[in-house]
Amino acid sequence: xxxxxxxxxxSWYNVKTTDGVFYECRIKGRFRLQGIKSTNPIAVxxxxxxxxxxxxxxxxxxxxxxxxRKNYIVRKSVNLSKQTHIIxxxxxxxxxxxxxxxxxxxxxxxxxxxxxxxxxxxNTVLLFNKIDTYNDETILEVKYLESIYxxxxxxxxxxxxxxxxxxxxxxxxxxxxxxxxxGHSGVGKSTLVNAIEPTLDLKTKAISTQHSQGQHTTTFxxxxxxxxxxxxxxxxxxxxxxxVDMEKEEIGDYFPEFFxxxxxxxxNNCLHLKEPKCAVKDALENNEISYSRYKSYVQILEGxxxxxxxxxxxxx
Numbered sequence: 001x002x003x004x005x006x007x008x009x010x011s012w013y014n015v016k017t018t019d020g021v022f023y024e025c026r027i028k029g030r031f032r033l034q035g036i037k038s039t040n041p042i043a044v045x046x047x048x049x050x051x052x053x054x055x056x057x058x059x060x061x062x063x064x065x066x067x068x069r070k071n072y073i074v075r076k077s078v079n080l081s082k083q084t085h086i087i088x089x090x091x092x093x094x095x096x097x098x099x100x101x102x103x104x105x106x107x108x109x110x111x112x113x114x115x116x117x118x119x120x121x122x123n124t125v126l127l128f129n130k131i132d133t134y135n136d137e138t139i140l141e142v143k144y145l146e147s148i149y150x151x152x153x154x155x156x157x158x159x160x161x162x163x164x165x166x167x168x169x170x171x172x173x174x175x176x177x178x179x180x181x182x183g184h185s186g187v188g189k190s191t192l193v194n195a196i197e198p199t200l201d202l203k204t205k206a207i208s209t210q211h212s213q214g215q216h217t218t219t220f221x222x223x224x225x226x227x228x229x230x231x232x233x234x235x236x237x238x239x240x241x242x243x244v245d246m247e248k249e250e251i252g253d254y255f256p257e258f259f260x261x262x263x264x265x266x267x268n269n270c271l272h273l274k275e276p277k278c279a280v281k282d283a284l285e286n287n288e289i290s291y292s293r294y295k296s297y298v299q300i301l302e303g304x305x306x307x308x309x310x311x312x313x314x315x316x
Contacts, residue, residue: 001061004090005046006223013042015050015061025050025061042066044221044233045089045178071120073180075238088180088221088233094124095170097183097192098145100138102130105184107145111255111296112243113182114154118254119246125155125173129188132160148290152257161192171196174230178223185237193234197226243300251300252280257289258297271301 003023007014013025027042042048042063050061072089094117098105110126117124126149128142146156159166173179174196181189193200221235243251249269252258258272264279265272272280272294283289 001052002047002049002067004223005042005044005048008040008042008044008220010220013048013063015048015063023050023052023059023061025063028062028064040086043072043086043089044223045072045091047090071122073116073120073122073182075116075243087182087235087238088223090178091122091180091233092177093173094122094180094182095127096124097127097129097181097187097189099128099130099184099187100134100141100145102133103184103186105187107148107292108296108299109184109238110149111293112300115243115246115251115254115300118256119250125157127170127192128156128158129161129192131158131165132163148293152255152293159192161188161195164195167192167195171228171230174226174228174232176229178231178233180233180235182235182238187237189234189237193224193232196232197224199227200224248301252297255293255297257283257293261289272297273301 001017001023003015003017005013006016006022011026013027015023015025017023025048046069047067048063049065049067050063052059052061054060069089071091073087073091073094074084075087094113096110096113098110114124126146128146131139131142134142142158146158150156157166157169159170161167170192181193183189221233223231223233225231246254248271252262252272258280261279261283262270265275266277267275270278270280272278275281280289280294284291284294
């Protein structure tokens, strides 16, 4: 039998067949994907083959094969730096939720996420949530970030999951697609999903006042079929986003504004650091590319993973 993984709880997987029937499945033995050192060999969104077995009058499935993935979003595992964690696979688009405060989303996090989604050719839309709660100064920060990311080709939408502002626009973009929702804990993913499909009634929690960080409400990624020909993947709040499996020479290719200038650099393998006649450095000097984007690039290049959560657009 074949089906799609809708939920993973560590050792068990909720798989939906093409007939619309759900089965609880597990992995047979020490099943691992070749070439991927992952903490989770099977991810939500995976297409799998499984066989049914009955034990103690209970019918469950045993997964014996994963079909090739169209794409996936992967990051460094939080506790095991040499291992990766696949958040979800076979995604048509990602909505990355961004909040200016309560909690803050820093550009370094946004850029790391965008680099990974670009590497796997997954279109990402930036949703600036909680727009109804911002004062004039914070709105200016939103406009400033929108100018950075829209200039390099990313769609930016201001929304309010609480009031419903621009929710219909997001729903329109979801038609006929598998959309993943991602962001820090507390940025309003569950509230947004509930606004899009109230019958799901996902749990939401208040922001922790002590650290201005969201409290985790989603423990595992989970896929849901919606009532209007759309599928969503709701993901746990991500604190840091470690970029993995990239050669230094290719990282700049996933920054669209760097990639455009690459052909004008003196050296074909220019890393845009200290090389002479570097078009990216020249553009930086002329304020044609964003300082925060360049700073994120350098930190990814140097593997400075401790900078996941630092604010790097205050020196702009």
